[in-house]
Amino acid sequence: MRLLDIFLLSISHVKKSRMRSWLTIVGVIIGVASVVAIISIGQGMQENVQQRLGGFGADIITVIPGYFRATGVHSEMHTDRSVSTSSSINLTDKDIKVIKQVPGIMYVNGLVSGKADLKYDNEKTVVSVTGVDTSVWKLMDNTGLDDGRYLQPGDSNSIVVGYNLAYGAFLQPITLNRPITIGGKNFRVVGILKQSGGLGGGSDTGIYMPAEVAREVITEKMANNQFTSMVIKASDASLVEYIKADIEQKLMSSRQVNPRTKDFTVIASALIREQMSGVTQTLSLFLSAIAAVSLLVGAIGIANTMFMSVMERTRQIGLLKAIGTSEQEIMKLFLIESGIFGLVGGIIGVIFGVAISLLIPYLGIQALGFGGDMKATITAGTIFFAIGFSVVVGILSGIIPARHAAKMRPVDAIRYDQ
Amino acid sequence: MNIIELDDVWKVYKMGEIEVPALKGMSLKVAPGEFLALMGPSGSGKSTAMNMIGCLDIPTRGSVFLAGQDIATLTELELSRIRGKKIGFVFQSHNLYPTLTALENVQLPMRVHEFIEADIWDKSEELLQLVGLSDRADHYPSQMSGGQSQRVAIARALSTNPLLLLADEPTGNLDTEAGKEILDIFSQLNAQGVTVVMITHDEKIAGRANKIVRMIDGTLAS
Ligand SMILES: Nc1ncnc2c1ncn2[C@@H]1O[C@H](COP(=O)(O)OP(=O)(O)OP(=O)(O)O)[C@@H](O)[C@H]1O
Ligand SMILES: [Mg+2]
Numbered sequence: 001m002r003l004l005d006i007f008l009l010s011i012s013h014v015k016k017s018r019m020r021s022w023l024t025i026v027g028v029i030i031g032v033a034s035v036v037a038i039i040s041i042g043q044g045m046q047e048n049v050q051q052r053l054g055g056f057g058a059d060i061i062t063v064i065p066g067y068f069r070a071t072g073v074h075s076e077m078h079t080d081r082s083v084s085t086s087s088s089i090n091l092t093d094k095d096i097k098v099i100k101q102v103p104g105i106m107y108v109n110g111l112v113s114g115k116a117d118l119k120y121d122n123e124k125t126v127v128s129v130t131g132v133d134t135s136v137w138k139l140m141d142n143t144g145l146d147d148g149r150y151l152q153p154g155d156s157n158s159i160v161v162g163y164n165l166a167y168g169a170f171l172q173p174i175t176l177n178r179p180i181t182i183g184g185k186n187f188r189v190v191g192i193l194k195q196s197g198g199l200g201g202g203s204d205t206g207i208y209m210p211a212e213v214a215r216e217v218i219t220e221k222m223a224n225n226q227f228t229s230m231v232i233k234a235s236d237a238s239l240v241e242y243i244k245a246d247i248e249q250k251l252m253s254s255r256q257v258n259p260r261t262k263d264f265t266v267i268a269s270a271l272i273r274e275q276m277s278g279v280t281q282t283l284s285l286f287l288s289a290i291a292a293v294s295l296l297v298g299a300i301g302i303a304n305t306m307f308m309s310v311m312e313r314t315r316q317i318g319l320l321k322a323i324g325t326s327e328q329e330i331m332k333l334f335l336i337e338s339g340i341f342g343l344v345g346g347i348i349g350v351i352f353g354v355a356i357s358l359l360i361p362y363l364g365i366q367a368l369g370f371g372g373d374m375k376a377t378i379t380a381g382t383i384f385f386a387i388g389f390s391v392v393v394g395i396l397s398g399i400i401p402a403r404h405a406a407k408m409r410p411v412d413a414i415r416y417d418q
Numbered sequence: 419m420n421i422i423e424l425d426d427v428w429k430v431y432k433m434g435e436i437e438v439p440a441l442k443g444m445s446l447k448v449a450p451g452e453f454l455a456l457m458g459p460s461g462s463g464k465s466t467a468m469n470m471i472g473c474l475d476i477p478t479r480g481s482v483f484l485a486g487q488d489i490a491t492l493t494e495l496e497l498s499r500i501r502g503k504k505i506g507f508v509f510q511s512h513n514l515y516p517t518l519t520a521l522e523n524v525q526l527p528m529r530v531h532e533f534i535e536a537d538i539w540d541k542s543e544e545l546l547q548l549v550g551l552s553d554r555a556d557h558y559p560s561q562m563s564g565g566q567s568q569r570v571a572i573a574r575a576l577s578t579n580p581l582l583l584l585a586d587e588p589t590g591n592l593d594t595e596a597g598k599e600i601l602d603i604f605s606q607l608n609a610q611g612v613t614v615v616m617i618t619h620d621e622k623i624a625g626r627a628n629k630i631v632r633m634i635d636g637t638l639a640s
Binding site: 005316319320321410415 | 465469472474475494495498499500501502503507509512513515516517518522526527529530531532578
């Protein structure tokens with residue numbers, strides 16, 4: 001029998017039991033739609049995280065005081081900035097000088113971070129303040145300005161405000177040139193940052209001012225030459241690993257510590273990014289596995305329908321065999337039918353899955369703790385994979401019923417239900 | 419050469435421990451041009467004999483020759499192909515493929531045997547006309563009467579130009595009038611040279627054949 005004729009015969013089956021065919025296909029549609037939606041959302045999430053982490057920059061290295069030691073039970077973290085001491089665990093301008101001598105470094109920004117009381121338009125709150133080096137900050141910031149300008153050398157009572165703090169925290173939004181009192185000192189807003197939505201240190205809710213001024217207003221006591229962290233920009237992202245090692249080496253010798261007594265930590269954000277994308281990859285793999293289960297349910301639906309068809313069509317199978325149809329041709333007849341269920345279910349499922357994915361941003365679901373809106377990324381790969389997978393699932397679910405049909409003996413099939 | 423020859427054919431059905439011999443050494447020759455009626459009471463083994471004559475089943479013992487060839491020497495696939503082409507079947511009921519129209523049903527064996535498309539259409543239309551159902555070409559089996567279905571089944575059985583038309587109780591489900599129409603078609607075909615073997619337990623129907631063979635308890639009555 002020619003393949004086209006087998007195909008047409010299969011189609012005639014699908015068309016004759018229309019209701020059951022559609023119910024079978026609906027099972028596949030649900031499975032495929034959830035697979036497509038979940039893969040798309042997973043990819044969107046991954047891109048989201050990459051974007052947010054992009055705020056850190058692959059070429060950024062951070063130095064913080066304290067060192068996390070996992071020495072059995074005796075693990076400790078010396079990053080206690082809220083305790084105002086000028087104890088040994090501190091970064092100073094001496095460290096900045098040392099770091100600046102490391103080859104491959106473009107800028108070093110010594111940061112002074114802390115909390116401060118804020119008074120604005122009769123409202124009071126506590127905000128986090130970041131004191132920056134005004135000469136390099138604007139060169140290193142990735143967030144960008146929504147309005148106004150960056151800080152510049154010579155500024156003393158000027159501040160730049162994060163987007164959410166400016167527009168979302170007070171009854172009266174903060175705008176340029178508005179007076180704000182921080183830590184009892186009067187400031188003028190010269191710039192407002194764009195919304196970063198990122199993991200990059202909460203720039204959206206922070207206030208930026210020159211480091212010298214920050215030391216005066218924050219509630220934590222800081223010595224004049226003291227910093228809470230340092231952000232370093234490398235000249236080339238590919239050198240980050242070496243530069244990081246170099247900084248560690250130089251700081252250890254200048255601070256006269258050894259790997260055991262080390263009292264600072266150097267972090268390369270590129271490595272964090274790798275870890276994060278690993279996490280999201282695992283997460284989307286996990287979600288895809290859940291979606292695959294619903295596709296499995298669809299597959300069982302196909303197999304069930306095919307078994308029912310084979311049973312119902314025992315006489316037709318006998319007839320086909322009596323007139324000379326081979327086992328292989330009968331196999332094909334049923335496999336094409338289950339393949340059609342997979343194909344049609346796959347195509348419609350992809351349409352639904354894409355629709356769901358496109359609706360996600362409008363639903364405005366906040367991504368799991370990453371901030372920003374959830375988005376879905378649909379790729380041609382996902383679509384072809386989903387349809388192809390669905391067809392394969394359809395054919396596989398048909399194999400056992402089809403074999404069952406093909407192996408029937410014509411006499412038994414003709415006797416049946418006589 | 420005989421179209422079909424059964425030589426001392428036994429068929430024993432095993433039902434668990436019990437063995438039921440349905441055929442006990444039956445021998446039969448069907449010559450070209452014959453219109454043969456196979457008669458016998460219920461349970462005498464007529465349907466089992468028909469399975470042997472139609473090569474739908476293989477005997478437990480003894481030989482079946484189809485156009486001179488011992489079917490035991492053929493593979494299952496070869497037998498299936500030869501049987502489909504050389505023997506046209508008309509069963510008692512549920513003869514037609516329910517998802518296909520009358521015309522498509524007549525075309526089905528020709529499609530199985532990969533006839534040329536133009537021949538498929540010519541032949542199927544010609545055969546529907548022969549059984550007087552040209553106006554029902556696009557009807558599905560569920561839209562036809564039992565007699566009409568049997569006539570379509572005859573048209574289909576003839577589509578591959580078989581050596582033998584084999585019918586098991588073809589009028590069993592029909593009233594006298596519709597049954598007569600079917601028998602008229604058989605007679606007409608036989609007059610044109612088609613070999614017909616018909617199984618029935620009805621003397622009147624068997625009377626239309628030009629040779630009657632009687633079965634009792636798994637063998638031919640002598
Ligand atoms: N598949 C089978 N398994 C077991 N026994 C069978 C089988 N087919 C037929 N038989 C037995 O073989 C014997 C002959 O059966 P068969 O169907 O050939 O009779 P028949 O002459 O066609 O009867 P009827 O006129 O009622 O159709 C019966 O005793 C029947 O019970
Ligand atoms: Mg019978």
